[in-house]
Amino acid sequence: MTKISRLLLALASGLTLIAVNLPLWRVRLIAPQYPEGLGMEIRAHTVRGATEHDLRSINALNHYIGMKPIEPDAIPELRFIPWLIGGLGLAGVIVAAIGHRRGVIAWLSAFALLGAVGLWDFHRWEFEYGHDLDLEHAIIKVPGMTYQPPIIGSKQLLNFTATSWPSSGSVLLGAAFLLGVAALVVAQRRVVEKPRSLEHAA
Numbered sequence: 372m373t374k375i376s377r378l379l380l381a382l383a384s385g386l387t388l389i390a391v392n393l394p395l396w397r398v399r400l401i402a403p404q405y406p407e408g409l410g411m412e413i414r415a416h417t418v419r420g421a422t423e424h425d426l427r428s429i430n431a432l433n434h435y436i437g438m439k440p441i442e443p444d445a446i447p448e449l450r451f452i453p454w455l456i457g458g459l460g461l462a463g464v465i466v467a468a469i470g471h472r473r474g475v476i477a478w479l480s481a482f483a484l485l486g487a488v489g490l491w492d493f494h495r496w497e498f499e500y501g502h503d504l505d506l507e508h509a510i511i512k513v514p515g516m517t518y519q520p521p522i523i524g525s526k527q528l529l530n531f532t533a534t535s536w537p538s539s540g541s542v543l544l545g546a547a548f549l550l551g552v553a554a555l556v557v558a559q560r561r562v563v564e565k566p567r568s569l570e571h572a573a
Contacts, residue, residue: 372470376557380475383550384463386543391415391456393540396493398520400429402531412538413493415453417443436518436529437509438500448492455485456544463551472558479551486544494522 372380396413399421409428410421418441420426430440443449459482466474501519506512513529520526520533527533537545 372467372472372475372554372558376475376554377467377470379550379554379557380463380467380478383547383554384460384467386547386550387456387460387463390540390543390547391453391460393543394538395540395544397421397536397538399534400432400528400531401534405531411441414540415456416449418446418449419443433500433518435510437504437506437512438518439503439505441500446496448496452489459485463547467554472555475551475555475558479548479555482548482551486548490522497522 392414394412394414398411398413399408400410401408405428409425409432411426411429412419412421418426420429426441433440459478462481463478466478497519502517504518511529516529518528520528521535523535523537525532525534
């Protein structure tokens with residue numbers, strides 16, 4: 372690996388470590404009775420309201436339609452996701468220090484796998500909350516209605532418009548992955564250029 376590729380990978384690792392403490396996803400609910408909207412932030416270690424009382428208000432609304440309350444302490448993934456992302460960042464620093472191209476490939480593969488599993492788990496979590504309804508105690512019952520918000524984009528849920536988008540933490544993770552790819556490309560070019568220079572020398 373060249374100095375540039377190592378620097379790119381070190382920068383990617385730094386962005387990954389910063390992302391641990393930033394919101395990864397944001398969900399926003401807007402309705403006529405809530406024109407200012409209600410928001411929810413999903414972070415690596417917790418789920419919280421965009422403002423102090425938003426999560427409490429969202430749980431109160433969910434109670435009317437039979438949804439389980441969103442309780443961060445009851446979500447097991449939030450206990451180890453910060454460690455996975457942090458470990459990925461530290462692994463990138465080690466690979467950059469060692470300077471092996473195969474290490475970059477392994478790091479990018481682990482990064483892609485973690486991202487894919489994370490999105491799948493987020494979808495599973497939303498599906499469970501939106502479909503596993505306690506209709507026996509629900510105050511508002513609409514036959515066949517489910518309340519799974521979108522992963523990306525907007526969706527109408529009764530009189531609420533639910534909007535979901537990646538937040539700053541996910542943007543940094545995406546940038547980190549692209550920097551890792553750039554580091555691999557630079558390292559690969561160096562490997563290709565070496566045999567050519569040897570041929571000319573011969």
